[in-house]
Amino acid sequence: MTIAVDFDGTIVEHAYPKIGKPIPFALEVLKRLQREDHHKLILWTMREGKLLQEAIDYCEKNGLKFYACNKNYPDEEWKEDDSRKIGADIYIDDRNIGGLPDWGIIYKIIKSGSNTIQDLDFLMDDSRPKTKKNWLIRLGEALDNSQRYQY
Template identity: 50%
Template sequence: MVIALDFDGTIVEHKYPAIGEEIPFATETIRMLIAERHKVILWSVREGKLLDEAVNWCRKRGIEFYAVNRDYPEETMTNNNHFSRKLKADLFIDDRNLGGLPDWGMIYQMVHNNMTWNDVIRNARPSINSYEAPKRKKKWGIF
C-alpha cells in the first residue's frame, strides 16, 4: 500500500516551524509499516530547510521514506509532465482528518488488518450492529 503521512501534528506535535515532540508510538509504528513493505511517503507543507529538518529528524529515528512530497523518489517536474503536489496514495494519515488523528496503535491495526473506520466502529460497538428496530403494529382502518 502507498501511505502518505503528514509530519506536523501527525508524527510530531504542532510546533511549526519548530519540530515538536514525537506523538507517542509514531516512529515505531512507521518503522513497522515500512518493514511490512508499505511505501511510506512523507507528505508535508514543509519545504526547503524546514523539510530537510523533518526528513533528518525521521532519519535519526530509523525512518527512510519511499519518497518525500512526491509520488516516487525520482519524480521531478521535468520527468513527469503531470507532476502535482497532490499525491496518488492509497491512504493519507493526517491530523486534519475528519474526526482527528486516531492513536498510532489504532492506525497500525487499521493498516495491518486492512480495516476501515466502519470496521473499527462495528468492532467497538457490536451491540449497536445487532440492534433491530421494534416491529410496528399494523393499523387497519379506512383511508
C-alpha cells in the same frame, strides 16, 4: 500499499517551524509497517526546503527513512501541470476528519487491510451493548462523551 504521512501534528506535536515533541508511537508504528509489510511510506508535508530537510533528518535520525518526500517516487520531477496531490492508498494526517487517531489504532486499521468505517467495528470497546448501532448514532455518542470531558 502507499501510505502518505503528514509530519507536524502527526509524527511530532505542532511546533512549526520547529520540530515538536514526538507523538507517542508514531515513528515506531511507521517503522514497523515498513519492516513487516513493506509499505511505501511517503512524507507528505507542507514543509519545503530547509524545513523539509529538518523533518527528513529528524525521522532518519530516529530510524525512519521514507520512500519519497513530497513526491510520488524519489526522482520525480514536478512539472507545472502535474497534479500536486500525492497518489496514496491511505493518508495519515492530523487534519483528517475526526482528527488523528491514536497510533495504536492506526496500526490496527492498516494491518486489518480495510479502511472503511463499516469494517472497523473491531476497534470498538467490547463492553458496549451487542445491538448494532449505525455509525451516525455512534458518532453522536462519541461527541457527547467528548463534551463530558471538556471541563
